[in-house]
């Protein structure tokens with residue numbers, strides 16, 4: 001069974017015209033998976049819906065004052081500007097729900113071996129401030145939660161979003177049982193990049209083959225060295241050659257191969273894998289859907305190969321069964 005985590009509130013946020021955040025992509029991805037791919041008809045998948053996390057739960061990770069001000073709309077204007085969203089009740093609702101969604105994805109991965117979240121990857125949220133469209137760090141929150149589960153003594157966060165996971169790095173700097181691994185563009189947001197346990201910074205214009213060989217080698221070493229009991233994977237697609245905020249030249253097929261590699265290596269090593277969709281930016285939100293869908297196709301290729309289309313990245317020859 002392939003458990004998927006989704007909630008409609010992920011896209012229920014009204015933003016000013018021309019805002020850069022592709023808020024509709026979550027709902028579009030859900031529609032793509034269920035109506036276009038009809039994934040529930042030809043694969044053994046099931047959707048799960050999270051309940052919002054509570055303020056008290058978030059205060060175990062973030063500064064209590066920050067969470068209170070965030071929820072009650074009393075943050076200073078400069079702190080809201082750094083986050084990059086206008087405050088609204090919907091913004092808080094989707095943030096609390098998405099944070100719980102990544103935690104639920106970890107629970108389901110622990111139970112079923114793999115689970116995928118149609119949101120998540122808010123890695124620029126720090127202890128007492130948010131930034132870069134990130135209010136609460138769901139990756140760090142879910143990683144700490146994972147350590148409370150039976151048999152999970154070490155967790156690795158593999159962050160493949162094109163931007164460095166600065167918030168995750170600072171929040172978890174003292175958590176010796178959570179290994180943070182970020183592969184990102186060396187000259188891109190955030191300007192200041194605090195040390196993760198493992199940082200792989202690649203130059204602008206890195207293409208598919210260079211990306212996959214560099215990342216693949218470090219991934220293999222990292223898994224062998226640290227032998228995590230669970231991996232949280234940020235499958236950000238802002239490494240794509242057409243992304244508005246990335247500077248890499250990775251193709252859609254390259255993203256499929258990246259995702260397949262992570263999923264296959266975890267599968268082969270019997271490491272539960274909880275994946276989130278992460279970043280991906282452009283004006284035409286619908287264009288992002290096919291690219292984010294690669295994560296789901298890669299998971300099916302590894303976990304349910306008998307039900308796979310013959311060509312990665314397309315569903316043209318899939319019959320409803």
Ligand SMILES: [Zn+2]
Nearest residue numbers: 161163238279
């Ligand atoms: Zn990003």
